[in-house]
Structures are given as structure tokens and as C-alpha cells.
Amino acid sequence: MPPKPPLPRSLHLTAKPAVISSPAKTKFPHPKPHLARYHLEASSVPSTFPTPPFSPPASPKLPARRQPAFNPGGFGLAGGQQSSSSSGSWKGKGKEKERAIDELRKRDEEIGRDEMIIEGKEGKEEAEACYVPPPNTLIHHSTGPLALLYSPEPLPPFQIAYETWGTLNSDRSNAILLHTGLSASSHVASRGNDVSSSTYTKPGWWEEFVGPSKSIDTDKFFVICTNVLGGCFGSTGPSSPYPPGDGQTRWATRFPLLSIHDMTRAQLSLLDELGIDKLYASVGSSMGGQQSLSLAYLAPERVGRVVSISATGRSGLGGVGMRYAQRSVLMSDPNWNRGFYYDGVPPHTGMKLARQIATITYRSGPEWEQRFGRRMLSEQVASQQGETEIPRLSPDFLIETYLDHQGERFCLTYDANSMIYLSKAMDLFDMTAPALSSLAKRFNAVYPDLPPFPLPSDPPSVNVYSPRPPSMSESTDVDADAVLKEVEKQKAKSDRFIPTSKSPHLPELAAGLKRLKDIPALVLGVQSDVLFPVEQQRELADALKLAGNEQVTYYELGGVWGHDTFLLDVQNVGGAIRGFLH
Numbered sequence: 001m002p003p004k005p006p007l008p009r010s011l012h013l014t015a016k017p018a019v020i021s022s023p024a025k026t027k028f029p030h031p032k033p034h035l036a037r038y039h040l041e042a043s044s045v046p047s048t049f050p051t052p053p054f055s056p057p058a059s060p061k062l063p064a065r066r067q068p069a070f071n072p073g074g075f076g077l078a079g080g081q082q083s084s085s086s087s088g089s090w091k092g093k094g095k096e097k098e099r100a101i102d103e104l105r106k107r108d109e110e111i112g113r114d115e116m117i118i119e120g121k122e123g124k125e126e127a128e129a130c131y132v133p134p135p136n137t138l139i140h141h142s143t144g145p146l147a148l149l150y151s152p153e154p155l156p157p158f159q160i161a162y163e164t165w166g167t168l169n170s171d172r173s174n175a176i177l178l179h180t181g182l183s184a185s186s187h188v189a190s191r192g193n194d195v196s197s198s199t200y201t202k203p204g205w206w207e208e209f210v211g212p213s214k215s216i217d218t219d220k221f222f223v224i225c226t227n228v229l230g231g232c233f234g235s236t237g238p239s240s241p242y243p244p245g246d247g248q249t250r251w252a253t254r255f256p257l258l259s260i261h262d263m264t265r266a267q268l269s270l271l272d273e274l275g276i277d278k279l280y281a282s283v284g285s286s287m288g289g290q291q292s293l294s295l296a297y298l299a300p301e302r303v304g305r306v307v308s309i310s311a312t313g314r315s316g317l318g319g320v321g322m323r324y325a326q327r328s329v330l331m332s333d334p335n336w337n338r339g340f341y342y343d344g345v346p347p348h349t350g351m352k353l354a355r356q357i358a359t360i361t362y363r364s365g366p367e368w369e370q371r372f373g374r375r376m377l378s379e380q381v382a383s384q385q386g387e388t389e390i391p392r393l394s395p396d397f398l399i400e401t402y403l404d405h406q407g408e409r410f411c412l413t414y415d416a417n418s419m420i421y422l423s424k425a426m427d428l429f430d431m432t433a434p435a436l437s438s439l440a441k442r443f444n445a446v447y448p449d450l451p452p453f454p455l456p457s458d459p460p461s462v463n464v465y466s467p468r469p470p471s472m473s474e475s476t477d478v479d480a481d482a483v484l485k486e487v488e489k490q491k492a493k494s495d496r497f498i499p500t501s502k503s504p505h506l507p508e509l510a511a512g513l514k515r516l517k518d519i520p521a522l523v524l525g526v527q528s529d530v531l532f533p534v535e536q537q538r539e540l541a542d543a544l545k546l547a548g549n550e551q552v553t554y555y556e557l558g559g560v561w562g563h564d565t566f567l568l569d570v571q572n573v574g575g576a577i578r579g580f581l582h
């Protein structure tokens with residue numbers, strides 16, 4: 001058995017106040033082998049990059065199509081007329097369609113991206129081929145509809161795609177549920193479902209973290225990862241058939257607005273099917289960290305440990321603004337067509353630009369200083385040809401070509417509507433007591449017969465899977481005074497507590513997280529993260545402690561990888577998880 005990776009040396013277990021690790025110690029050059037090949041000779045510029053002069057991509061002319069009523073919240077079925085007519089929107093317009101596809105193909109050939117070109121057969125939705133779930137994905141079918149927090153209409157019976165690694169032990173006590181970030185599939189690692197016989201060896205997005213003897217050791221744990229509700233890799237989402245079972249067309253923006261709590265309630269349905277009463281741990285990064293906290297809130301008795309990496313207890317407005325900018329550029333691509341693009345050409349340009357903005361929030365300026373400096377493509381071309389360098393308007397700084405490449409690589413591999421819905425769900429995430437109470441109030445009033453959405457002050461026995469306690473049946477009103485009183489109580493406590501966080505929201509977040517007070521928690525943040533800044537990590541860790549949780553482990557990492565550190569830093573992030581789980 002290979003030796004276990006050592007525990008990170010640069011990490012500090014947080015005493016009170018939190019100890020901050022010394023600033024960036026990340027080794028550079030970048031340790032990833034495939035980057036090593038990205039030297040600065042012009043010859044190493046990826047062939048996928050357009051060569052100068054850079055001509056603006058021609059927008060394929062789409063045939064006019066009936067515009068569905070825009071209905072992003074999914075309330076009612078205003079866009080429903082689309083369902084019968086949309087697949088026919090290309091009908092009788094074969095030439096126009098061919099021309100549009102030809103133009104797209106020409107453009108893709110120009111930039112050497114022919115392998116990504118839409119492979120759709122005549123009459124088949126082209127976008128579909130690009131985001132199929134991994135072949136070994138398992139599907140959980142819910143037994144009933146899912147009542148949603150922001151919609152008066154429940155989601156009809158849904159499905160959740162998932163993969164597993166390792167073996168569930170006889171008392172079903174070794175299960176770890178991994179929650180993904182925004183755009184990932186359930187494919188965390190290769191050889192899922194049955195390690196010994198699985199031949200599906202494509203590396204997953206946490207390949208170095210999950211496996212036999214790795215940080216999340218599949219010799220010891222039974223690991224489950226789902227594609228999130230609203231995603232596009234096998235779980236029900238905006239690209240799923242609508243009406244369900246009909247298969248004629250897609251939900252598109254008729255899909256109801258989702259909350260992170262809806263996603264985790266959908267996961268509970270899978271845990272029920274697998275017969276797992278209590279998880280050994282709920283682990284997630286970024287949006288996955290939000291899910292991890294949500295699950296622990298909704299079902300504290302079912303979560304043995306909670307891990308939140310580069311996430312937050314309440315979405316900060318810096319992140320909300322950046323995600324809004326991404327959605328704005330995407331939605332202004334005419335091909336987005338108010339979300340009804342499944343029978344036509346997908347919003348390639350909008351997705352590409354949105355991903356460029358996203359990438360800026362995933363990494364960091366200091367990383368790019370080290371990785372690219374102020375070097376330019378024109379410099380390389382000129383030096384190769386013995387000419388004087390002339391800067392270009394088109395992407396020239398290597399950071400520009402990098403962002404261009406990231407956008408290009410992503411834009412047809414993920415569903416634009418899934419991106420919009422999940423990014424909005426991240427924005428809406430707020431675990432402060434007033435926010436949770438108002439969600440509970442709305443949900444419990446709309447669904448008086450269902451198990452309740454718990455109030456922050458409820459004991460663990462009040463949860464989203466047990467019958468509504470009789471005491472709650474009389475009134476679904478939230479006692480606003482009680483919420484305020486709890487916040488005041490936390491405020492008074494915070495005078496005696498020495499927090500590292502300067503957040504004015506600490507007392508209300510602590511009041512919201514009271515249900516997690518008995519669950520050992522790992523909170524990990526990264527100093528160079530601009531999306532979920534380290535202040536939000538301190539806020540979360542401090543709020544948990546203020547709520548009475550005496551088992552909070554807090555790590556703050558240096559390094560330049562920003563938000564994506566959770567995908568890259570196997571030693572420190574992986575080591576912290578391993579130490580916490582054992």
C-alpha cells in the first residue's frame with residue numbers, strides 16, 4: 001500500500017483567535033506536468049489559439065423563432081407554448097440550419113477546435129452531445145415530487161445522477177457524501193461504483209484526492225458524489241425533458257428557481273434509497289461547501305462531520321456581483337434565446353465570455369504574475385521571425401490567451417441554463433437566522449402537510465424528512481421576536497468571544513448555525529481567494545464557534561491559486577481533509 005501523504009506543515013489548527021498561515025509559499029513553476037510544456041516559445045502556443053489577424057467570430061444567422069415568454073423563476077407555464085413548436089422551429093428551414101451549422105463549423109475549424117464541433121445528427125439537438133454524464137453514472141429516481149423553496153409548484157419526480165467509490169460497511173456508517181462545485185459532474189475519480197472491476201478510467205475532478213490510500217481513502221470510506229439537481233450531467237435540470245417523460249423538448253427557463261437547500265433535500269432522497277441514515281461526513285468545496293452546510297442544517301442527525309472548503313455561510317456581495325456579470329454576458333448572447341436554445345445553436349459566445357469572467361474569480365493576479373508575467377504572444381512570434389514586436393488588439397498578453405482558452409474549452413461542455421440556475425442558487429445562499437427563518441416561514445406555509453423546513457432554533461428532531469411535529473401544526477408563523485432574541489443572545493456572547501472575523505453579521509450567522517453546534521466542522525479558506533474571500537471563512541468558523549460548536553477546525557492557506565486551490569493543492573487541502581476525517 002503506498003504511503004499516506006504527510007499532513008501539511010503549513011497549516012495551523014486554529015486556536016482562538018485563528019492562526020493565519022504565513023503568506024504564499026506555493027512552489028512555482030506550476031507543478032502540473034501539462035503546464036510544464038507551456039513554455040514561452042511561440043511554437044508551444046496551443047494550436048487551439050487563433051493566429052493573427054484575429055477576425056471577430058461571425059455570428060451564425062439563426063432562423064427567426066417564436067420567443068417564449070421569459071419566465072426565469074419557472075412560476076406558471078408561460079413558456080409552455082414553446083414545447084410543441086420548438087422542435088419544429090427548424091422545420092422547413094433546413095438550408096438555414098445547415099448554413100448556421102456550417103458557419104459554426106468554419107469558425108471552430110479556424111480556431112482548431114473541430115473536435116468540439118457539434119456532432120449532432122440531423123434532427124437531433126446539437127448541444128446535447130456535449131454534456132452527457134460519464135458512462136458509469138448511476139441514476140436515482142425519486143419516488144415523488146420535490147417541494148421547492150422558491151416555487152409554489154413542486155418539481156415533478158426527478159432524478160439524481162451519482163457515482164460511488166469504495167464499499168459501504170455492514171452498519172452503513174462509513175459513507176461520505178461529496179458535493180460538487182458549480183460545473184462539475186459526479187465524476188470525482190476514475191474507477192467508480194466498483195473499484196475492482198470498473199474499466200472507466202477517465203480521471204475525475206478530484207482524482208488526486210479520492211481513491212485507495214488518498215486523502216479521502218476509498219479503502220476505508222464509501223464515497224458518494226452526485227451531479228447536483230439543476231446540473232446537466234444526468235440529474236434533472238433545465239436541459240431535462242419537458243414535460244417530464246415527454247422527451248419532446250426541454251425545461252429551459254421554465255425550470256423553477258432552485259435553492260442550495262433544494263439540492264441537498266434531493267440528495268437526502270438518494271441517501272434514503274441507499275439506506276444510509278447517517279453520513280460519516282458531508283464534504284464540499286465552493287458551491288459544494290454551501291451544500292455541505294445546508295445538509296448539516298436540514299438534517300443534523302444524519303451528518304457525522306461537516307467540511308466546508310472555500311465556501312461561505314452567506315454569499316458575499318463581491319461574489320454575487322461577479323456571478324451577475326457572468327449571467328449578464330451569457331444572457332445577452334442572442335443564441336441564448338431566453339434559454340430556449342436546445343433545438344438550435346447554443347450560446348457559445350456568451351458562455352465563453354462568462355467563463356472568462358469566472359476564471360478571473362477562480363485564480364489570482366499573483367498567480368498570473370508568476371505564471372505569465374507581462375509576456376505577450378506577439379513578442380514570441382516576433383522573436384521567432386526576427387522581427388520587431390508589435391502588440392496586437394486581439395488577445396496578446398499570455399493572460400489574455402489563457403482566458404480565451406479557458407472560455408473556449410468550457411463553452412460547449414456545460415449547459416448555459418444550468419450555469420445560470422446554479423450560479424443564482426449560490427447567490428441566494430444565506431444561513432443567517434433571519435434569512436433561514438423567512439425561508440422556513442414561506443415553505444411551511446405553502447406546504448403545511450409536508451415535513452417542515454426547520455427554523456434555526458428547532459432541535460435536530462425537527463427536520464426535512466420526519467413528520468411535522470404536532471406543535472408546529474397549529475401555526476406556521478415564524479416568531480420574529482424569538483429570532484431577534486436569539487441574535488441578541490449571540491451578540492451578547494460575541495462580546496466575550498474574541499473573533500478573528502470583523503463581520504457585522506456574526507451574531508445572526510451564529511444564530512442560523514446553532515443546529516450545527518454538535519457536528520465537528522472543518523472550515524478551510526485560502527488567502528488568495530477573491531470569490532469566497534478569507535474573511536468569509538473566518539466569519540463562518542467564528543459563527544460556528546459562537547453558536548457553541550467546540551469542535552471547529554479552521555485552516556487558512558497561503559499560496560497563489562485562489563479559489564481553485566481546492567482542486568490543485570493536494571498536499572495542503574488533501575492533508576487537512578485527511579487529518580479531519582481520521
Ligand SMILES: CC(=O)SCCNC(=O)CCNC(=O)[C@H](O)C(C)(C)COP(=O)(O)OP(=O)(O)OC[C@H]1O[C@@H](n2cnc3c(N)ncnc32)[C@H](O)[C@@H]1OP(=O)(O)O
Nearest residue numbers: 032038046181182183286287362398399401402405564567
Ligand atoms: C464556483 C464553484 O462552485 S467551483 C469553480 C471551480 N473552478 C473551476 O471550475 C475551474 C476548473 N479549473 C480547471 O478545470 C483547471 O483546469 C484545473 C484546476 C483542473 C487545473 O488547473 P491548471 O493545472 O492550472 O491548468 P489550467 O486549466 O489553468 O491551464 C491549462 C490549460 O490552459 C492552457 N494554457 C496555459 N497557459 C495558456 C496561455 N497563456 N494561453 C493559452 N492557453 C494556455 C494549457 O495549454 C492547458 O490547456 P488544456 O487544458 O486544453 O490542455
